[in-house]
Structure formats: C-alpha cells, structure tokens
Amino acid sequence: CSSDLLKENGITIGGKTRLIYPDEEGITFSRMKYVEHTSPPLLKILNEINKESDNFYSQQVFRSLGARIKGKGTRANSASVIKEFLYTHAIDTENFKIADGSGLSEMNRCTPDQIVTLLGSMFHGEYGQEFMDSLPAGGEGTLEYQIGRAHV
Numbered sequence: 001c002s003s004d005l006l007k008e009n010g011i012t013i014g015g016k017t018r019l020i021y022p023d024e025e026g027i028t029f030s031r032m033k034y035v036e037h038t039s040p041p042l043l044k045i046l047n048e049i050n051k052e053s054d055n056f057y058s059q060q061v062f063r064s065l066g067a068r069i070k071g072k073g074t075r076a077n078s079a080s081v082i083k084e085f086l087y088t089h090a091i092d093t094e095n096f097k098i099a100d101g102s103g104l105s106e107m108n109r110c111t112p113d114q115i116v117t118l119l120g121s122m123f124h125g126e127y128g129q130e131f132m133d134s135l136p137a138g139g140e141g142t143l144e145y146q147i148g149r150a151h152v
Contacts (some may be wrong), residue, residue, distance in 0.1 A: 062101020
C-alpha cells in the first residue's frame, strides 16, 4: 500500500493516498513519483496583485510570509513579519495594525505617513524599479475597469 511505503520512509500523510497506476506491481519508495508545483516568481505574483488588485493572491503571499519566515502561516506570524519589515525600514509601526493580506479587513490600520514612507523605501530599495513597474497606472488593470464604470 502506498501510504505504508511513505510511512516506512518517515513521511506522514493526513489523508488517503492512492497510486496513479494501482495495478503496477513491485512499486518501491524509490520508484514512486511525486507531484511538485513551482510557484511563479514573486515579481510576477506582485504584478498580478498590484495591477489587478487580486485579494486572493495578496492573502496567500501574506500567509506565505508567516510560513516561510516564522514557520507557520498564521495571521499573527504574518503580521509580525510585516511589522518587522516596516521597523527595519524606519517606518513607525505605532498604531499600525494588519489583520489580513488583502487589506479588506476593517481591523487594518495605517496612516498616510506610513504609506508614503513605505512607498519611498520601496522606490529607493534594491528592486525599486521593479516595484514601481508593478503598480497600476491609469487605464490598466483594475483601474481600467474602474475608469469604464465611471463613464456609465
């Protein structure tokens, strides 16, 4: 059974497993094939988030930060990573609150000064031009849709 083979090799699975070709005889751990997915580069994801205002992607990146840096993608861990980033870029985090990655929560709080300072820090950072290029411009992405709605 495939789950027994995985368990014997130190891999625990919370759900059911199945072989893609269950009639194949003599399957061994070394002959098993695994499915792997490689994420697009973060810059490509950032372009999607910023230009299309993709809240789902934003939330996934938010939780991924917590998972990657703190070991678990909890809201608290992810918020902590964001606050640490702001702190290291000399952005005042007093009164700053982040409850989600999409920015839709009514519990999110930031000041105009925090936004301006963050944008300046990003602009002058190592990937400043790439970040600026990821931002929407009038008539493209979500803004294209919003401009179209304004004329209806």
